Amino acid sequence: MTELSADTDMKQPSQPWTTQVAASLLRRTSARIGLSWIGLLVIIATFSPFLASSHPLYLVVDGQASSPLLQHMTPLDWIWLSGLPMILVIALLPLPLWKKFLSVLIGLAFTAMIAYTLASPPALVIYEQYRELEDTGKVETIIRAPIPYSAKDYLRDYADTGIESPLLTSEQRTHWMGTDENGADVASRMIHASRIALGIGFIATGIALVIGTIIGGLMGYFSGIVDIIGMRLVEIFEAIPTLFLLLSFVAFFGRSIYMMMVIIGITAWSGYARYVRAEFLKLRQQDFVQAAVACGLPLRSILFRHMLPNGLAPLLVATSFGVASAILAEATLSFLGLGLIDDPSWGQLLNQAVQSSTFNWWLAVFPGGAIFLTVFSYNLLGESLRDAVDPHTNRSKRA
Amino acid sequence: MKLLEVESLVTELGETDNWLRAVNGISLTVNAGETYCLVGESGSGKSVTALSIMGLLPADRFRHPDGRVWLHEPGGEALELLNANDEQLRSVRGRRIGMIFQEPMTSLNPVLTIGEQLDEVLRIHQPDLNAEARRERILTALEEVLISDPANRILEYPHRLSGGQRQRVMIAMALICEPALLIADEPTTALDVTVQAEILKLMRELQARYGMGMLFITHDFGVVAQIADTVGVMRHGELVESGKTFDVLSNPQHAYTRSLIAALPERLPRSPRPPASAQTLLAVDNLSVYFPIRQGLMRRVVDQFHAVDEVSLQVNAGEVLALVGESGCGKTTLGRALLRLQAATTGSIHLEGRDITHLSRAEMRPLRRRMQVVFQDPGSSLNPRLPIHTSLIEPMRVHGIGEDDNARTRRAVRFLERVEMPADSLWRYPHEFSGGQRQRLAIARALVLEPRFILCDEITSALDVSVQAGILRLLRELVDEDGIGMLFITHNMGVVDYLADRMAVMHKARLVETGRTAAVMADPQNLHTKTLLDAVPRLNESFLQTRSGRAPTEPETSCQ
Structure with a gap:
């Protein structure tokens, strides 16, 4: 009887499990909200030089046309710009997941090599020159980015720069989100800081994920003595407070975003190792x-x-929460004033909100809102992913 | 005297706009002192019927478009259960209707002692009793279900009890307020046959003593023959046939009942067997598997747990050897050790004359295709993330069978036809198949490597009888036509009777008896074999000829 009734179901098109999870994920409103904010952030991060830059996109001076923006593009800008379309194309290719992953890594390494050999932006950057040229009337045509200030353009040509609320800016300049204590445009700094937020989340979690999966997988599959040693290692790493390790490394070796990524990565893997171990112990039987x-x-x-794809579900959920906590860790460090020095970061902007004698609301609202939205989006994504991969919640929805 | 009367009960499950009819117009009557058995295959609506009567279906997920359920009180008035309010239902549950569930492992609360759980039932339903009287009642109830030393047992937590003992406690809990009606939903399915026989006997005795009415749900016709006065056969939510047990079982009227009874393995038609081959395929000599018991900080080995103890057996080509025994006797460990999935402690395993006991993983790999395995649980026997195609092709690729993937795919299709599955199954995922179909696919995966020996570990125990019959027929064909040797691990004596040429009985890690199936079945030499065979509830000719109803309730010779 059971076999007969199953015949009617046979007419359904077959879908791999990944497609089913993705479809069920996209049906959820919270996942859509989370994904669209993260997607928007990725686009902003990729095109940040075109969105906010003091360098004009197109400039004609004395009959000579040039594009200072393209000349000032750093290798990192080029990697972001070529990386995004590359990832999108590879994602659409009909390849197994691990091949896609590998080709993305190889592609990124390749682009990085080319970008660092070919792109050579001038070492000395003078942001004021275009405004001075404009003032002297030599400029024939100029096309600027929507926010015509670079992240590190401290507007030295306007002698009166300093911390300014968006409501109080002078007629000469418009700062949609005000300026920070150095006089730099907050909107521009926030746009450029989105790269750090995304990068630290992905890379730190990626490092943690790779280490955790390998160690956890070995512990779960071989168990016995490997498991005992592995679990002690996990316990040792769980005892290390990430923030204090970061603080001491910053004190000894100076500030570097890459060092932060690595440290967050190598202290966060223990959770993933536990998940993978538990799944593998279960799957082995x-x-x-x-x-x-x-x-x-x-x-x-x-x-x-046979084992890893079946144990991936809880790992995916943990990952999306892990990305959120990595972003928060960086923001915390920057807020404490131990983040990057000159490079923009949301946490650092937030810090400035409380540093001077007055409360600078625009430095609290906009960067704080961005941090909140990003962490919230990843958490929303994690929650919906958990629902999507969990057959129990699925069934109760349908039954 | 009528106790429970169900009138054209209709139960629909689902949500606001999407309703599925699980029970469709069931009418039945349970009289005091009688047992009504609802029998049917999975998904036929047996359990939903019981839950509807008790009002235990998930809130807001069910509705009753039609039907009445009357619970008759001794005074003559009757309570209609479907439209009763929560207060009325609560007073009825436990006091007037007791219920026993299938899974003894999860139906007791693990953080409360047995005594506390029984006490709570009494406190709620008999608030006038004081602590001393309640304790007396609890001790009596546990004595009645034959739990030894109840005074100490009530202080223990459920994990200290075996499955059979827990089910006894569940029965005690259901009976402690002396309900007029007991609803039992497959109470013995999760238990070993010997334990099942004891529990069934106990339930019959208690029923005779208290004159309860019983609504008993099962899928096993053997159990029906043992316990039922009246039987109702369910299919797709409808009662297709009901009547006195003897009448229905000996002279079924409905085609479905006939097909169900015909599908019982001991009643399947048997084809003539080809002569058995003398070629020994697999020989096991004094095989033991011990698990070390470690204790302390240094994980010192303090003792050995003997899972398999000095077992010797052999399987010939074209022969089915059945390995039977109670759960926990080491059948599955023995099977895993044969396949080198589990290291053997001592002894030797010879496959086609070659000693494979100590071969390394790499040396073992080419031999893997000679011996294959099909597992018990259809839900986990295939990788849920891979289409059937990959599951079938990958082993062939590893063992270099077929020149390219096209040739391998053609081969896979051929074996799918062999197990009577359509060729387009290749592109589907395991969740799209029913349990029986998945077991067929698992058999196909074993067959593509052209093994000489197949280990079948309880592969039909999770399946309905009609599905099981199809799989058993298929296995019989494979063994007869291809000369495969098979070790079939099972606890179902009917299956042994149909399938096996020889049988081996295991008890507490040791092999206690081996011999030709018919000889062992007819004249068991070992006490444990005898116990096992006696305990099996069977629907055989002798029952139909000699007994005019259910088995007598007077004490029989003890099984222990």
Whole structure:
């Protein structure tokens, strides 16, 4: 009887599990909200030089046309610009997941190599020159970015610069979100800071994920003595307070965003290792894994084809929360004044809101809002992912 | 005297706009002192019927477009349960109707002692009793369900009890307020046959003593034959046939009942067997598997747990050897050790004359295709993330069968036809198949490597009888036509009777008896074999010829 009734279901098109989860994820409003904010952030981060820059996009002086913006593009700008379309194209190619992942990594490394050899922006950047040229009337045509201030343009040509509320700006200049204590445009700094927020989230979590999956997978599959040693290692790393480690590294080795990513990454893997270990311990006893062993399949196939995809679900959920906490860690460090020195960061802007004698609301509202929205989006995504991969919540929705 | 009367009960499950009819117009009557058995395959609506009567369906997820359920009180008035309010239902549940569920492992609260759980029932339903009287009642109730030393037992937590003992406690809990009606939803399905026999006997005795009415739900016709006065056969939410047990079982009127009874493994038609081959395929000599018990900081080995103890057996080509025994006797560990999925402590395993006991993982790999395995649980026997195509092709690729993937795909299709599955199953995922279909696919995955030996670990125990019959027929064909040797682990004696040429009985890690199936079944030499065979509830010719109803309730010779 059961076999007969299943025949009617056979007409449904087959969907891999990943497609089902993705479809069920996109049906959820909270996931849509989270994904659209993160997507918007990715676009802003990628095109940030075109959105906010003191360098004009197109400039004609004395009959000579030039594009100072393109000349001043750093290698990192080029990597972002070419990386996004590359990732999108590779994502659409019909390749297995691990091949996609590998080709993205190779592609990014390749672009980085080319960008660092070819792009050579001038070492000395004078932001004021265009405004001075304009004032002297030599400029014939000029096309500027929507926010005509670079993140590090402290507006030295206007002698009166300093911290300014968006409501009080002079007629000469418009700062949609005011300026910070150095006189730089807050909107511009926030746009450029989105790269750091995204980068630290992805790279730190990526490092943690790779270490955690490998160690956790080995612990779960081999168990026994490997498991005992691995768990002690996990406990050691869980005992390290990330923030204090970051503080001491900053004190000894100076400030570097990459160092922060690595430190957050190598202290955060223990959670993922626990998840993967638990999943693998469970999966090892499953019949299909035993059957794969009995078929004589190689260990590589058993671990990565039969076990890992089945244990991925809780890991994905943990990852999206992990990204959020990495962003918060960086923001916290910058807020404490131990973040990057000159480079823009949301946490650093937030810090300035309370530093002077008055409360500068625009420095609290906009960067704080951005941090809140980003962390909130990742949490929303994590929550919906949990619902999407969990068959129980699915069933109760349908039944 | 009528106790429970169900009148054209209709239950629909679902939500606001999407309703599924699970029970469709069921009418039945349970009289005092009688057992009404609802029997049917999975999804036939048996449990939903019981839950509807008790009002235990999830709130707002069900509705009753039609039907009445009357619970008759001794005074003559009757309570209509479907439209009763919560207060009325609460007073009825436990006091007038007791219920026993299928899974003894989860139906007791693990953080409360047995005594506390029984006490709570009494406190709620008999508030006038004082603590001393309640304790007396609890001790009596536990004595009645044959729990030894109840005074100490009531201080223990459920994890200290075995599955059978927990089910006894559940029965005690259901009966402690002396309900007029007991609803039992597959109370013995999760138990071993020997324990099942004891529990069934106990329930019959208690019923005779208190004159309860019982609504008993099961899928096992053997159990029906043992316990039922009246039987109702359910299918797709409808009662297709009902009547006195003897009449229905000996002379079924409805085609579905007939097909269900015909699908019982001991009643399947048997084809003539080809002569058995003398070629020994797999020989096991004095095989033992011990698990070390470690204690202390240094994980010192303090003792050995003997999972398999000096077992010797052999399987010939074209022969099915059935390995039977109670749960926990080491059947599955033995099977895993044979396949080298579990290291053997001592002893040797020879596959086609070659000693494989100590081969390394790499040396073992080419031999893996000679011996294959099909597991018990259809839900986990196939990788849920891979389409069937990948599951079937990958082993072939690893073992270099077929020149390219096209040839392998053609081969896979051929084996799918062999297990009677359509070729387009290749592109589907495991969740799109029913349990029986998944087991067929798991068999196909084992077959693509052309093994000489297949281990089947309870592969039909999770399936309905009609589905099981199809799989058993298929296995029989495979063994007869391809000369495969098979070790079939099971606890179902009917399956052994149909499928096995020889059978081996395990008890507490040791092999206690081996022999030709018919000989062992007819004349068991070992006490444990005898116990096991006696405990099996069977619907055989002798029952139909000699008994005019259910088995007598007077004490029988003890099973222990």
